[in-house]
Amino acid sequence: MKKILFLSLTLTIAMSSYGQSNSKIYKDASVSIEKRIDALLPLMSLEEKVAQMRIFHANIGIGADKDGHLKLSDNVVEKLKLGIAGIKNPGESLSPLESAKLNNELQKYIIEHNRWGIPALFVTESYNGVDAEGNTVFGRPITSAASFDPSLVNRLWDVVGREARLRGMHMCHSPEADIVRDPRFGRMSEAFGEDTYLTTQMVTSAIKGVQGNYDGLGNGTHIGAVVKHFAGYGQVLGGTNFAAVEISPRTLIDEIYPPFEAAVKEARTLGVMASHADINGVASHGNPALINGVLKNQWGFNGYVVSDANDIARLYSFMKVAESKEAAAIMGLTAGMDVDLYSEDAYGLLPEIVKTHPEIVPMIDEATRRVLRTKFILGLFDNPYIDIDTVEKSVRSKSSLALAQEADLGSIILLKNENNTLPLAKGSKKKIALLGPRVTEKTKAAFESISGNKNTFVAETGFKLTNEKRGIPSLSTDNEAGIDKLIEIANTSDVVVLFLGGDGFTSKEAFFGSALGDRATIDPVGPQDELMTKIKALGKPTIVVLQHRRTLSINTISEQADAILDGWDLSEFGDNSMAKVIFGEVSPSGKSPVTIPRSIGQLPFHYSGKEINNKKEYLFMEKGPLYPFGYGLSYSSFKYANLKLSNPTMSSKTNIDVSVEVTNTGTLKAKEVVQLYIKDQVGSVLRPDKELKGFDKIELNPGETKTVTFSITPKMLEFTGISMDKILESGNYTVMIGTSSNEGLKGEFRLNK
Template identity: 75%
Template sequence: MKYTIIFFLSLLTIGLSAQKKNMLYKDASLSIEERVEDLLPRLSLEEKVAQMRIFHANIGVESDKKGRLKLSDRVIEKLKLGIAGIKNPGEHISPLAAAKLNNELQKYIIENNRWGIPALFVTESYNGVDAEGCTKFGRPITSAASFNPELVNRIWDVVGIEARLRGMHMCHSPEADIVRDPRFGRMSEAFGEDTYLTTQMVVNAIKGVQGDYTGLGAGTHIGAVAKHFAGYGQVLGGSNFAAVEISPRTLIDDIYPPFEAAVKEARTLGIMASHGDLNGVASHGNPELLTGVLRDQWGFDGYVVSDSNDIARLYYFMKVAESPEAAALLGLVAGIDIDLYAEDSYAYLPEMVKKDPSIEKMIDRSVRRVLRTKMILGLFDNPYVDIKKVEKTVRSKASLALAQEADLESIILLKNEANTLPLKKEKQQIALLGPILNETTKAAFESVVGDQVTFVAAQGFELTDQNKGVPKLLPTGPEQLNKLVDIAKASDAVVLFLGGDEFTSKEAYFNNALGDRATIEPVGAQDELLTKIKALGKPVIVVLKHRRTLSINTISEQADAILDAWDLSELGDTSLAKIIFGEVSPSGKSPVTVPRSIGQLPFHYSMKEINNKKGYLFLEDGPLYPFGYGLSYGTFEYKNLKISDSTITPTSEITVSVDVSNTGKMKAKEVVQLYVKDNIGSVTRPDKELKGFEKIELAPGESKTVSFTINPKMLEFTGLTMEKILETGDYTVMVGTSSQEGVTGKFRLEK
């Protein structure tokens, strides 16, 4: 008996050794598919499910006082079977410390699961990499105002490089959502209201962060997860987690294109599902959306991840599942591969398979996608960060210079009465005032202007108590306002920093956090402050900083000049000073329509023409500022619009060209915009649609001919039968400086 036991133990040892020896999935010379198919059958059911879950590092991944990896018992238990990924490890420490920590963490994970499967470390990007010590860029909607996709590509290239050097591998960004409701607190995370502009920005962001895809396996960049699929930005009332009511035609023509381009053109590695629903079907349980559209129609072969806890919420929040297990099955059937955070969803899958073994085939499908992603990222072959490169590369001089370049191209000049701007660098006192003023603003202005101008600075009051969950507005008394007025009275000109901040517009988390608003006027005593200072008769320049579109009627009426800055980089105030004092001409264009009143919502430039028939009692018609609007220190003349042919067919193209001249006295950039209007359609059509743009720079007196190609694909829309069609008819084309101003021509589509 003793020898029999020894014999069987020997056989077992030989078997395990042979299995280890023949680990083809570790052979980098094989194809990714071969490696995945070798590894998958080796995994136990529990190990497979572990590859379908992500947890947050805040449950116990940290460094001790000596910078060494420290894991909680909860994390140690989770990592025994391996894991799909971990969100935000090392986010609150320096890039170098994070790189060291994540190397240790990855080593621990590889050495403590049977097959040495590495984990995905996941970040986000709203102002660059959302982690300590990385280059802080402007938010996505800010860079959208640049109307410069190549610039956005370079920004996200830096994001991809800096994230990978921290030890990160995936990014739950960019947002491909269309945002058209300024009540929505997450507005600034996306690229604006327009489908075409958003598509160009999303494609370039993904190509940038992924290193044009080749940077993934090379270990220089990270994978993108485009989100939130689909329609998330259309929540009713602009309220996070609310229902989405959107027509199928609008969904296909307006909402889908940035996601489709993310898949087909940019080759995004991941997609995140939307919190919301479509036509009453919760997105996290929608196989028509996550499999039918995303995979069968578009050919997506990456992984789909849930938004935070949203598979479980199919049961306890959306109430479309009878139990937590039923919710898990809904998500799995729909096509969600990774469960983000939940302990009451995919954790149930092993027990569910015992009752219904057919479920395992769907689990295998998802695990293949996760393992494939890790292979694409090269994690099985090179899972660690090269520490020597971190400090040389992260937040380099070149990256900071790029952040400022982006600021300078994104700041929008909304008003410049009597050429108030630029200010002169001459002996005078300028007051920098207002609740959005930073502590470093004065120093930033002095660094640009030197000692020729005297600056005095005072914030005066704060807007909120800065509570991260539910901030409250702070009262502002006469003494606070009068102090600012007195400073203004003693100055030659005033720069007022108004708008909103990270507390007046933010994500409304599921529990105990608000971020959406029921009104869109500037909060607090900002209008009152402006009115009092305007009464002094001094030039008043308003710098508008904000994360949602604001209805700025008082500011628009009373300010002599307005610079719309949205949310700039860490060098934003230096950039503002350069523009205010004329070193650079502003060239940003509004990525949104600015309404006069919240009562005009929904309100975007490309709404159906029939929406423009009637206005409102006691309110001036039209927007306060239209989409695509932005002034310059140069002046631009558009003339000689030419269309290469009066007709276009389903197999031909036409060219539209226009001469643009800088008739001003300063070198400046202009965004030349192409809009197309379908004059008659079988379904009601948008008033006009952006179909192209080009940013050019002209010296005083210089002219340039700008040309656009119109092809049949640009004229397709969803017809009566819900199929994409080309329809015979007349079109109007406009090329100009905004969605409301330009030169026009006509052509006809013939079949």
């Protein structure tokens, strides 16, 4: 009996010593991250590990009292006893300084109230900059995609990463690597457009920016990216949120995967969010071939995979692919989902599920390891707090605000400029009417500040597009009086600038039951075409400024306007930026990141579709797009000449260079986006009509010529063959360099394997 007691005591002492030793190791910043995880993980109970696999929203009970100090609900206090993976949007409605103070208090509370002092991840999103009060407001991602300038996007997201970290945030559920090709989809503007190559360049630039080129994570200056939605989310049927995704495996591999793969391998994203949708009947959150197979095993992703809101539980309640809540939790875990966002009916059940399914414990350990690794990479165990003295002088700095306008000016697209209507002269002493539903209370002052005091301005909205109800808005009615007022003002003016398009009420995320944001038509909403027609009938020079979050079939506007500037969704300085372009301070240089159709009936309609898609026209409608992908005019003009290939042939181990001379033949200094497209003339499977494979934004003085050179690599020519393996085929290829996907100089080369 004494021997047994002695052995038990010895084992207890040994385990205690082991725990103390491990406790010292995981707290030691000089030890490698993997060794620190190895030391911490065995100390944790099952319940503590599961807590590291859950994120809840701050709106369930995290706030500030009247003195600005942390205030927690009983529900939150209970949730934090075991620690937590993360919390979404704490302090989002506070100023950056107030948020930093609150989040320091919140982090301190979390560290002090779980056994091992494990910090939490505070998570935000970024569609117009950091989605929280008091930060620099940038244009939407699809707006910056129109810049065709990855370095600009990188600098923009660098500011996002810095401003988010200064608020006390650590991760953002952004950027989106989705390919968006259906403008009915209300979330279109959150992504970077329809093209695989452009999206890849933009999303990798954004991730590198927001993560501080990865170095900014551990030193506390930047936050981690959670690229989303893996995979195929933008391809939802009918353009409706939560709808099914039916997409060929070949298209998935060749066109949808590449931005995500580059996000993992090149940009080193810390996180990935799974897609709401399925892929050909297999729910993404329950798809082990997708999450474990492709993402983790094939691409080597070692960050964490988080669910979209409540989507693991929805494997049971919505997708109907699991028989019970418990089965849904097991399905998500088995697929490789590491973190459960929001739900109380999924991973919260795991401790009880383990009693009958002990085989899932290693999966729980692996998921916990991935979350802990992220926290160690971010340096949260060693430096969990924000230096509040740096917040106010660094958020919304002069350089950040200037960058927001620079991004605007590089992204505005000139779609039409008949008879050189633009730019307007600052000293022309004209009466200029700023009219339409997208005019704001700041528009007139912005134009006055740019134009000076010789031109005079009058501004009037006339009517709203909707009743602006947040959940399910209704189109405005009784607009006649507003239209009449706009016509009256226009009739007494020399020039009319119409502000048309859409807004955050006519294009937005559609939630379950509580909100709609997708549309069955892509025509401009309300009486905008009617207004365009009536203004045109006055015979005044009419300029249209488009502001919108989805592609619109602007046939009437395109036909009748004298000039059209497309800004998508610009920064907080959007009116100022538009005025600068209208009055010629800057020549527009944006290019369309999407194909602009004439009708919704043309969908699906992207420039890189199969060649056979273009063989037949529709009755009673002009063939082709209204404006092609990559299209955008300038106040200057450019001539392309002398396209040259360094070699007429290439092999699987060699590159060839293709060059072209670009000359500014106009009278103004301007930028041009030189675009490279390649077409596989004959393939063993049907190939895209053409594919963007390179671009370069250059600036030229009047009369200046630059030679632009692109290197064509074998990797650019790979595709998924009949056997569903990546292959490189011998054959002839057409290369085109030009100003859009529809216009350029052509050459030819042959690949001999």
